[in-house]
Amino acid sequence: MRNMMRVGIVGGGPAGLTLAATLRREATKAAPFEITVLERGSAGRDQGNGWDLSKTAQEALARAGVDVPAVQRRGSDTARLFNVTDTARPDVCMRWPNSLAKLGLKKDQVLEMLNQETSRNEIIRRLIAAATHSDGGSGSVTVRHDCNVSTARRTNDGRGVEILGRNGDSYGTYDVVVDASGIASRLRHCRFSEAADAFYTGRTIVQGIVSSPEKSWHPWLTSRLGEGSMAVAGPAPSGTGIEQWMAQRYGAALEDQHTNINLWCFTEGPNDIPSLLKLEGLHGITSDKDAVKATMDYCVQRLSHEDWPEMYRDAFRAAESIRVLPVFMHPMAEVAYAHAVPDSEDLSVIGIGDALHALPPWSGTSGNYALTDATELATALLKLREGTEGTCTQEQIAAVLREQEAAFLKRADGPRERCMQVSKFAERAAKTLNIRDFSFEDSFLGTEAKDRSWSDLESVCIVGFFRVITFLNWLESYGIQPPKHEASAAARAAAEEPAAQ
Known part of the structure; x- marks a missing residue:
């Protein structure tokens, strides 16, 4: 395998761009990265509101080169x-x-x-600037928009993974493919079958x-x-x-x-x-x-x-x-693994954020976990490159990806179980409760005080x-x-x- 590690990231949202920027900024000349970000949306489109960043998520953005206070709304933590x-x-x-x-x-x-609310549009703008900046780091990042990715497959020689568009067109071959395309991911079926898809x-x-x-x-x-x-x-x-x-x-x-x-x-x-x-x-x-x-x-x-x-x-x-x-929300990790695609363990493809373990907005963790996944995956890939003196096999890459995947899924299982409980109570309240019996405290906990x-x-x-x-x-x-x-x-x-x- 050549010294330059080729990383294909499907999804140009905060998680995918955080990974791209972090890899470029921290890569060494001995082990550089060539990173391509494939985003299905158009450049500059309005991506709506952001979310309140956890301390870990703030650290991930700062590591990627983002001035965190500049993307937060002062006084919005109320x-x-x-x-x-x-x-x-x-x-x-x-x-x-x-x-x-x-x-x-x-x-x-x-x-x-x-925590303070953020502007998703501003986060993305600053991440693109950090990822494509020429100073510092080693390697390159290319961000492409209007890319309709449909799937990925192992190359015939087994030395990489090719990303394909909806018409069968190739978006290139990579040593690592990261799926950061959100809950509507098409790459998820490279790793898990439809039985592990997100449910309404x-x-x-x-x-x-x-x-x-x-x-x-x-x-x-x-x-x-x-x-x-x-x-x-x-x-x-x-x-x-x-x-x-x-x-x-x-x-x-x-x-x-x-x-x-x-x-x-x-x-x-x-x-x-x-x-x-x-x-x-x-x-x-x-x-x-x-x-x-x-x-x-x-x-x-x-x-x-x-x-x-x-x-x-x-x-x-x-x-x-x-x-x-x-x-929508993905099922528990045990369900995902029960429906893993046969012989996909050694495929160098991994999902992060909502592409892997989507959680609903009331979890308060979805966006934060996505950024945490991104920064932890960056650390793992940088460590792999350092430990192999810049060269590594597909088997070594896949082993690292499976280890990270397991950790990401396990982390999301805790709030997922609580979300299900809260959702059941919220549905009952929406359909049967009288306003005099409603309590926001009960809504947070997913149970009535009397229970x-x-x-x-x-x-x-x-x-x-x-x-x-x-x-x-x-x-x-x-x-x-x-x-x-x-x-x-x-x-x-x-x-x-x-x-x-």
């Missing part, structure tokens, strides 16, 4: 959760209180969650995107949203069942006021809502006026119960773009933490600031004052 029948104060306020900060207690010393969780996220809530929403909403997130639980149209109205900022720069507004809907099948709204085949974000109107009308109808003030419906009416996201025991120390500690943090925030008015801009006169006139409830 979430206020309300019951629509009592909006005088939030049921839960997840915000690190100033009182604890003054005592020298830092948030990352206590919990891993609730029963939830579909219906999302609107508003460029500036300050210009169209009621000031009460924008002040409670702040720079972070907010959620409001209220009754379904029939009065039985729960709807949850959610909003989240996601631009890195404070002057970027883009906000997602969501409903999480339970359906029998992943195509139920797209079919109802005549959006079959739609992928990603669209600003088509007919699609936006149909989708937002659907959301407005779901908030038709009299307990929902008009301002929540108006928030959806202000959306300029939409997307509909059926949520929990004091001997369940983990649940007791979680509930106690939520209540203490919320109480300390009450002493600080929950960190709520006056709205930066007044909403339009029409928006103010159309909205009902929450104080009147």
Whole structure:
């Protein structure tokens, strides 16, 4: 095998680009890398909101050459959760209180969650710049867009893996192929059969995107949203069942006021809502006026119960773009291995992130695990190159990939099991609970308080933490600031004052 290791990465999202940039930056002249990133989307497309980066994910991006604070939204590590029948104060306020900060207690010393939100578009832009930069490191990175990859196969001489397009065209032969193409991966079947494919969780996220809530929403909403997130639980149209109205900022720069507004809907099948709204085949974000109107009308109808003030419906009416996201999740690791493709153990192909172990958004770990996979795989490949003095066989590469694959799958199994429990409770709440019986604490834990025991120390500690943090925030008015801009006169006139409830 030649000294240059050829790495083909399918998927130009944060995980794939983190791997590419890290390998290029840390490779040595004795063991360089030639890296090609094949992305199915077009260059510069809007990839929507990001996520709150864990400490490990932040370290992975920094290692790849990204200035992490530059992709984070300052002040977005706050979430206020309300019951629509009592909006005088939030049921839960997840915000690190100033009182604890003054005592020298830092948030990352206590919990891993609730970090600042990020801009996915900005993360990708900076990763591409870091990956293709000419200074430092050894090797090269080429990023190609509009690449429709269909599969990969071992070459006839057994010295590499060829990536093929949908028309059978070759995208090149590589020593290592990394599948970072997400949950819709086509390369997954090189390693696992269809029996280990992702399954529909029963939830579909219906999302609107508003460029500036300050210009169209009621000031009460924008002040409670702040720079972070907010959620409001209220009754379904029939009065039985729960709807949850959610909003989240996601631009890195404070002057970027883009906000997602969501409903999480339970359906029998992943195509139920797209079919109802005549959006079959739609992928990603669209600003088509007919699609936006149909989708937002659907959301407005779901908030038709009299307990929902008009301002929540108006928030959806202000959306300029939409997307509909059926949520899928991969099965446990044991299921994947039970359906491994025969004789694929020695194939130099590995999945990372959602291509390997997709988790739903409510896990709080999906994007973070993807970046963790990427940085750990980079370390393993760099170590392999160093240990073999720059040359290694396909057998050696495959052995390292299988070891990494097992670790990645095992890590995802913990939150996966919890996600299943939480999802079952959320579905029951959405269909059968009365709003007076709903609790965000129960929603987090996946069980009702009446079904929990004091001997369940983990649940007791979680509930106690939520209540203490919320109480300390009450002493600080929950960190709520006056709205930066007044909403339009029409928006103010159309909205009902929450104080009147």
